[in-house]
Structure formats: C-alpha cells, structure tokens
Amino acid sequence: MAEKKDNSLEERKVKALENIANTLEDLNDWVYSMETDIWSERIEWYLNEFYQLAKAKTVGSTNRPSRDAERETTSEEETE
DSSP states (O other): OHHHHHHHHHHHHHHHHHHHHHHHHHHHHHHHHSOHHHHHHHHHHHHHHHHHHHHHHHHSOOSSOOHHHHSOOOHHHHHO
C-alpha cells in the first residue's frame, strides 16, 4: 500500500515538473517572438520616467504628494 502511494506521488511530481517545463518553454517562445522594435520605444519611455523620478528624489522633490498623504489617520494616531 505504501509503495503504491509512493509511486503515485512520484508520478504526480513528474507530471507537475512536465507542466512547469511546458510553461517555461511557452514563456521562452513568447519572449523570443516579441517584436523588440515596438517594445524598445516603450521600455525607453518607462526607463526615462524612472530616471526622472529617481533624479528628483536625489536632487530635489517631485510634484507628487508624499506617501504619508495617501494614508488615512486613525483615531489611535491622532491621540499620540
């Protein structure tokens, strides 16, 4: 009985690994089939946005509200 259970568990492990391998293969195919010319412009834009935010954080401040402005104050915080 225990041997049959072990074999069943091993079969499930093998099937799970095969599914993971198939998913990774599909993901790999998708990455290689992407049109990089289209994505390069978009990625450049996002990198520039990140750079502008990082530069503003180190040199000055951004025009965005601080993180504390997004948090609601609770009655416990008000009493402190």
